[in-house]
Amino acid sequence: MELVILLLITIFIITYRKNTGDNFYKFLMSEINSVYEKYAPYSFQSVREKTQELGQEYTAKEYVSQVIIFGVAGAGIAYLYFSSIIWAIIYAGAAIAFIPYLAYLRSQRIYSEFLFEQIQVYTTNVIMEFNTTQSFVKALEGVLESGVLEDPVKSDVKLMIDLSYQNGTIDEAINYFNDKYPYYMVRNMHQLFLQITKEGAKDSGESLENMLLDIDMLVEGVYRDKMDRSTFHKKFLTFGFALYLLVMLTQFLLGTENYIKMLDEWYVQILLHLILMINTYFLLSGERFYNEDTGVE
Numbered sequence: 371m372e373l374v375i376l377l378l379i380t381i382f383i384i385t386y387r388k389n390t391g392d393n394f395y396k397f398l399m400s401e402i403n404s405v406y407e408k409y410a411p412y413s414f415q416s417v418r419e420k421t422q423e424l425g426q427e428y429t430a431k432e433y434v435s436q437v438i439i440f441g442v443a444g445a446g447i448a449y450l451y452f453s454s455i456i457w458a459i460i461y462a463g464a465a466i467a468f469i470p471y472l473a474y475l476r477s478q479r480i481y482s483e484f485l486f487e488q489i490q491v492y493t494t495n496v497i498m499e500f501n502t503t504q505s506f507v508k509a510l511e512g513v514l515e516s517g518v519l520e521d522p523v524k525s526d527v528k529l530m531i532d533l534s535y536q537n538g539t540i541d542e543a544i545n546y547f548n549d550k551y552p553y554y555m556v557r558n559m560h561q562l563f564l565q566i567t568k569e570g571a572k573d574s575g576e577s578l579e580n581m582l583l584d585i586d587m588l589v590e591g592v593y594r595d596k597m598d599r600s601t602f603h604k605k606f607l608t609f610g611f612a613l614y615l616l617v618m619l620t621q622f623l624l625g626t627e628n629y630i631k632m633l634d635e636w637y638v639q640i641l642l643h644l645i646l647m648i649n650t651y652f653l654l655s656g657e658r659f660y661n662e663d664t665g666v667e
Contacts, residue, residue, distance in 0.1 A: 417481040440465040479661035
């Protein structure tokens with residue numbers, strides 16, 4: 371009967387969840403940075419640098435707080451499941467080990483939101499500049515000189531200008547930018563400029579105005595999706611952590627003494643570990659979904 375209850379809990383989860391001074395802080399941050407530099411991919415290092423530049427990187431105290439919260443939560447949940455200090459320590463360490471990965475996801479989200487805003491600035495300003503210059507390359511130069519762009523988009527626009535002058539055509543420059551920034555608004559705008567340039571359209575004002583309206587609608591949709599994700603994220607985390615506590619229901623139905631006796635069975639131990647791992651996997655999947663690239667196809 372006890373095994374059946376634990377199996378039901380497992381099925382339920384699968385079904386519904388597809389020294390504190392400055393010196394110490396400096397030491398902790400130094401250790402964290404060493405781990406990042408050794409194991410993080412280059413792309414993440416670049417993303418993290420931009421996150422720091424934007425002033426949204428966690429402080430040392432925030433990292434310390436996370437270590438404490440994750441460690442205590444991991445130890446508490448493990449002890450609730452296994453009534454074992456050893457397993458509590460192991461799961462506390464495992465929970466703390468996820469902090470760099472969660473920081474990676476958060477940095478990706480911040481960076482993708484920054485890029486999306488830069489792409490919005492790029493597309494709208496190029497269209498407005500083109501209405502004045504009637505030249506795609508001149509429009510790029512105007513946007514670059516205006517100072518509204520930041521790296522890496524700024525450097526890539528400069529490269530587009532160089533490629534255009536070097537090749538005498540905008541095709542390679544556009545292909546480069548489309549491949550690096552696979553945004554719907556970028557591809558559509560570039561396709562329109564290719565048609566205007568190659569077909570020699572004389573009156574492109576209306577098409578460009580419609581493109582600006584399309585960009586505004588797309589941006590509105592992206593930010594609406596961002597708010598929906600944030601709402602879902604809060605509910606998801608609440609539900610996910612509540613599932614960790616379902617074992618309390620088992621203890622209530624069986625009684626604490628009977629539950630502790632069950633822990634002597636090896637298959638019960640394996641089942642409990644599986645429950646924790648499955649629930650953690652779905653929580654991480656939800657975090658990955660919440661931090662997905664903003665506005666990218």
